[in-house]
Amino acid sequence: MAKVVAVTGNEACANALRQVNPDVCGIYPITPQTDMMQRFASYIADGKVDTESILVESEHSSMSACIGAAAAGGRVVTATSSQGLALMWEMLHIASGDRLPIIMPVVNRALSAPLNIHGDHSDAMGARDTGWIQLWSENGQEAYDNTIQAFRIGEHMDIRLPVMVCLDGFIISHSIERMEYLEDQEVKDFVGPFKNFLPLLDLDKPKSYGPLILTDLYHEYKRAQHEVMTKVKDVVLDVAKDFEKLSGRKYGIFETYRLEDADIAIVILNSAAGTTKDVIDEFRNKGIEAGLLKPRLFRPFPFEEVAEALKHVKAVCVMDRADSFGGYGPLFMEVASALYPLERKPLLLNKVYGLGGRDYLPSHAAQVLTELHEISRSGKVNVLKEYIGVRE
Amino acid sequence: MQAFPEYGPERAGAPLRAYNRVASKELRMHCPVLEPDVVTVVDATLLDSINIAEGAKDNTAFVINTTKDPKEIRAKLKAGPKQRVVTVDATKIALDCFGRAMPNSPMLGAVCKVTGLISIDHLLDDVRKSFGKKFSQKIIDGNLEATKRGYEEVKEG
Numbered sequence: 001m002a003k004v005v006a007v008t009g010n011e012a013c014a015n016a017l018r019q020v021n022p023d024v025c026g027i028y029p030i031t032p033q034t035d036m037m038q039r040f041a042s043y044i045a046d047g048k049v050d051t052e053s054i055l056v057e058s059e060h061s062s063m064s065a066c067i068g069a070a071a072a073g074g075r076v077v078t079a080t081s082s083q084g085l086a087l088m089w090e091m092l093h094i095a096s097g098d099r100l101p102i103i104m105p106v107v108n109r110a111l112s113a114p115l116n117i118h119g120d121h122s123d124a125m126g127a128r129d130t131g132w133i134q135l136w137s138e139n140g141q142e143a144y145d146n147t148i149q150a151f152r153i154g155e156h157m158d159i160r161l162p163v164m165v166c167l168d169g170f171i172i173s174h175s176i177e178r179m180e181y182l183e184d185q186e187v188k189d190f191v192g193p194f195k196n197f198l199p200l201l202d203l204d205k206p207k208s209y210g211p212l213i214l215t216d217l218y219h220e221y222k223r224a225q226h227e228v229m230t231k232v233k234d235v236v237l238d239v240a241k242d243f244e245k246l247s248g249r250k251y252g253i254f255e256t257y258r259l260e261d262a263d264i265a266i267v268i269l270n271s272a273a274g275t276t277k278d279v280i281d282e283f284r285n286k287g288i289e290a291g292l293l294k295p296r297l298f299r300p301f302p303f304e305e306v307a308e309a310l311k312h313v314k315a316v317c318v319m320d321r322a323d324s325f326g327g328y329g330p331l332f333m334e335v336a337s338a339l340y341p342l343e344r345k346p347l348l349l350n351k352v353y354g355l356g357g358r359d360y361l362p363s364h365a366a367q368v369l370t371e372l373h374e375i376s377r378s379g380k381v382n383v384l385k386e387y388i389g390v391r392e
Numbered sequence: 393m394q395a396f397p398e399y400g401p402e403r404a405g406a407p408l409r410a411y412n413r414v415a416s417k418e419l420r421m422h423c424p425v426l427e428p429d430v431v432t433v434v435d436a437t438l439l440d441s442i443n444i445a446e447g448a449k450d451n452t453a454f455v456i457n458t459t460k461d462p463k464e465i466r467a468k469l470k471a472g473p474k475q476r477v478v479t480v481d482a483t484k485i486a487l488d489c490f491g492r493a494m495p496n497s498p499m500l501g502a503v504c505k506v507t508g509l510i511s512i513d514h515l516l517d518d519v520r521k522s523f524g525k526k527f528s529q530k531i532i533d534g535n536l537e538a539t540k541r542g543y544e545e546v547k548e549g
Contacts, residue, residue, distance in 0.1 A: 006393055118399070139422070171422050175396035178419075274420030359423050 002180040002247070009140040009172035012179060013079070013105040013165070014039035016147035019187035021049045022103075023074035023194070026065035028056050032082040032117065034107045034173055040079075051077075059084040063091035063102075070100035071209045073199025075151070077102065081169060082109035085123045089130065095162045096131030096225065098209050099197075101154035102162040104132075105147055108270070108321075109169035110356040118357020119169040121269065121322040125330040131225055133163040133232055134299040136269050138255075141179040143167040145249060146296075148182070151191045152239040158231050160197055166298075168271040170357060182247060190246055229300040236297055253297040256309055258284060262291030264372035265310060265346075267335050268319040269295055272353070272360045279365035283373075290369050295331070303338040310339060314376035315347040317368050321354045328385055347375055350385040364389050394419050407438055414509060428452060432503055434482070434495055436460070439468060450474050455502050455546075457482040457495050462549030478506050478548045485541045490534030497535045501542025512543050 007015070014036045017025075025044070027037050043049045054065040062078050070076040080088060085106055095102050106127075110120035124134060135150060137143035143165060150163040167173055182190075198207055213221055233253055240251035257277050259265055266276050273294040283290040293309055295301070310316055318336075320329025327333070332350035339345045351368055354360040367388060375381055397410035411425040427447045436458035438444060444454070453476040456465055466477040480502040482495030489498075497519060504515045519539050523532045 006395075168422075170399055171396075174399065175394060175422075177395075178393045271422040274422050277420050361423050361426070362421070 002182060004178065004180055006176050006178055007140065008035075008174055008176050009137075009143045009167050010034050010036040010107070010174065011039060012140045012144040012181075013147050013167070014043070015181060016144050016187070017077055017079075017103075017105075018043045018049055019182070019184050020075070020077075020103075020148065020151055020191050021188070022051050022077045024054065024066070024069035024076045025051050026054050026056060026062040026069070026076070026078040028059045028062040028080070028084065032080070032084045032109060034079070034081055034169075036079045036105060036107065036173070059087040060091055063088040063095060066102045066104075067091060067095050067098065067100055070095070070102050071098060071200050073196045073201045075155070075194035076100070077104065079105045079107070081107035081173075082111060082117070082123050085127055086111060089127065092127055092130035092132060092162075094210060097221075099160040099228075100162060101151075101160050103147070103150045103154060103165070104162065105143065105165045105167065107169045107173040108166050116356040117169070119171045119271070119321070120355050120357065121166075121320070121330075122355075124164060124166045125322040125324075127164065128299060128330060131161070132299060133159075133161050133229075134297070135163065135165050135236075136294075136296055136298055137165060137167045137172070138270055138273050138294065139179075140167075140172055140175075140177045141249070142296075143172060144179060144181070145243065145247065145251065148187055148190065149236075149239050149243050149251070152242075153232070153235055155195060156235045156239075157195065157197065159228060159235055161228065161232070166270065171271045180247070186246060190242065232300050233297065233302055233305075251296060253295075253302045253305060254309070255292075255294045255296060257292040257294070259291030259293055259309060259313070261289055262312075263289040263314045263376050264369060265291045265293060265313045265316045266319060266365065266368060266372075267293045267295070267306075267310075267316060267331065269298070269321065269331060272319065272321065275360055275362055276365045279362050279369065282366070283369050288369070288373055290372075298331075298334075301334045301338070303334070306335060306338040307342055310335070310346055311342050311344070313346045315349075315372045315381075317349050317351055317372055319351045319353055319368070321352075321360075323352050323355070332385070347379065347381050349375070349381050349383070352385070352387045353389055358389055360389065398424065407435075407442065430455065430503065430507060432499060433457060434499055436465075439465070445469055445471075448475065451476075453478060453506050455480070455499070455506050457499055459484070462547050466549060476506070476548060478502065478546050480542055480546045482538075482542055485538050485545065489538035489541065490531060497538045498542030498545075501539040501544075502546045504539075505543045505546050512540065515539060515543075 066076045110116040111122045135146040146165045154163040280290045318332040394413040432455045451474045462479045482498035485498040
């Protein structure tokens with residue numbers, strides 16, 4: 001039986017971690033850490049979980065501790081945000097390269113400089129190429145559901161990869177919303193016992209992790225990482241099917257909203273997708289066929305499926321809450337790559353919005369949809385990449 | 393239901409904006425409330441420094457913690473004929489009930505009365521539950537009394 005609660009995104013993720021009851025949690029307790037780990041530390045202190053916490057002196061060490069514990073053979077979690085994820089960067093590659101299924105909620109916040117603490121996707125987009133699976137979440141419910149499903153995905157014997165669960169800083173992490181919790185036992189049964197794969201603590205079969213591999217096999221090793229990523233999508237869908245049976249909530253590799261017959265569409269991640277859906281309804285009421293695509297699985301990116309979902313649309317705007325300065329926004333680059341092989345493809349544009357927690361308002365969505373509507377008629381894109389909601 | 397503050401360099405006494413949405417359908421909008429149905433001002437000195445009526449609709453209700461008469465506040469806000477202006481001396485109620493100038497619970501009572509979204513009994517039950525875990529019986533009783541008085545002592549003008 002589901003329990004209806006009013007909680008923050010951080011509280012929801014911490015509760016998901018409590019329900020999973022992992023073996024080890026690396027914790028760096030200081031800013032930019034959020035209260036997600038504070039809450040989880042309370043569960044540890046109160047004896048609500050059997051987790052062993054390792055308090056460390058930096059996020060780099062936090063991820064290092066997680067890597068050690070996961071290689072030893074434990075189910076391992078941590079959480080971070082912003083500069084913390086940036087400081088982990090080197091170790092993120094080692095977690096994925098060693099094929100360690102560490103689960104980490106990431107509260108998406110801006111990177112310095114200038115110093116800013118607010119919602120922004122620059123942190124997780126900076127970790128795009130680290131070999132981690134990335135699931136993105138619109139609200140607290142999705143962050144909770146994704147955190148639970150992440151264990152089944154990352155720990156799958158065909159996958160064995162670390163997973164980041166991304167949720168918007170403050171907008172979701174620190175806001176209270178209505179959501180539903182599963183029962184503890186349901187989560188426990190869904191996630192199942194941790195299955196080991198080549199644990200270091202199996203002393204009868206000694207092994208080593210991360211040894212030197214030079215020109216002889218490094219290329220093949222990385223090709224294997226690419227290969228395993230191609231299998232992730234099906235596992236994500238299988239896990240989502242089981243999760244729907246349990247919760248009634250349906251998940252895919254992305255969500256579409258009124259997209260099937262749309263002339264124009266917005267592609268957008270996380271909490272801004274909800275605001276956009278409301279504005280799409282308004283445009284539909286005015287007779288403008290607007291739709292939305294919200295990626296859930298960003299790494300690996302489902303190129304073919306995204307192309308299939310968008311191919312009939314006349315004009316698409318990909319909206320990024322992060323920038324690759326001197327390039328296009330990271331989400332735009334993926335969608336553009338996905339659409340390129342199509343013979344007839346939508347006109348495409350890129351808007352950067354909401355950096356450093358700048359509010360994404362319904363008026364911004366309306367502005368973009370109005371421009372898309374004009375483009376769909378004229379067939380002409382004036383400015384390909386542009387900042388919106390910006391003070392000139 | 394959504395509840396979220398605007399985060400910034402907060403410290404005691406600094407102005408703070410927080411938002412709530414209540415609906416019977418799923419709330420997908422994730423941005424500040426731009427056109428409020430209810431504006432609650434916990435510290436009336438803010439009336440002199442910011443425009444609390446920004447984005448207000450024709451029928452928005454203002455609930456103000458002040459010793460002043462609602463008519464005086466109505467004039468100050470230049471409130472429209474359909475806009476409601478409600479005052480309550482929440483700070484005095486808080487001082488009377490539990491001896492500290494923390495007007496939150498009487499303000500909750502006042503908002504409960506003005507919106508009619510939930511019954512006062514339901515609200516008192518919630519206050520009892522949320523205070524019950526952390527505070528002594530004296531504090532709980534004081535806050536329950538303060539919530540009730542906030543509900544009863546609203547003045548509309």
